[in-house]
Amino acid sequence: MRHIISILLENEAGALARVAGMFSSRGYNIDSLSVAPTHDPAVSRLTLVTSGSDAVIEQIIKQTRKLVDVVEIADLSSAPHIESELVIVKVDLPPEKANAFIHCVRDHHAIALDGTDNTRTVQLAGSGAQIEAFIAALSAFSTVLELVRSGVAAVAIGHQVVTPAKSA
Numbered sequence: 001m002r003h004i005i006s007i008l009l010e011n012e013a014g015a016l017a018r019v020a021g022m023f024s025s026r027g028y029n030i031d032s033l034s035v036a037p038t039h040d041p042a043v044s045r046l047t048l049v050t051s052g053s054d055a056v057i058e059q060i061i062k063q064t065r066k067l068v069d070v071v072e073i074a075d076l077s078s079a080p081h082i083e084s085e086l087v088i089v090k091v092d093l094p095p096e097k098a099n100a101f102i103h104c105v106r107d108h109h110a111i112a113l114d115g116t117d118n119t120r121t122v123q124l125a126g127s128g129a130q131i132e133a134f135i136a137a138l139s140a141f142s143t144v145l146e147l148v149r150s151g152v153a154a155v156a157i158g159h160q161v162v163t164p165a166k167s168a
Contacts, residue, residue: 034151
């Protein structure tokens, strides 16, 4: 099963490498990874997507929590959450398929970024399912030349937040 893990890390050199190294050394695959500073410049949020049974994810969380740079960790998939990622897609588009392209971009609420000769570049922000549907729709009438995905960003719905544990 797909899980979105949110990790707060101390914002210092090597913190990301230690988390990635822990995953690698134990044979866990990271499907998506995104990291950036939070509103607190001393803390970064690392959001990763991985797959595994609930028992495997529980083990991943326990092992990750032991890393010195990890401030807090949560499996966002276990509760309602909002997720989004960005995809930029460059396609080869035959001229006779221009109308299909325009309708596809509008239907999926994507944004056309560039168009030269038979090449078009578009972007879409949305959930993984929305992005997969958009790529499939584009692929039905054009050839994907290049595709870049940003990685997932996610937060829990409502008042629940992933924050550093308060010290006593």
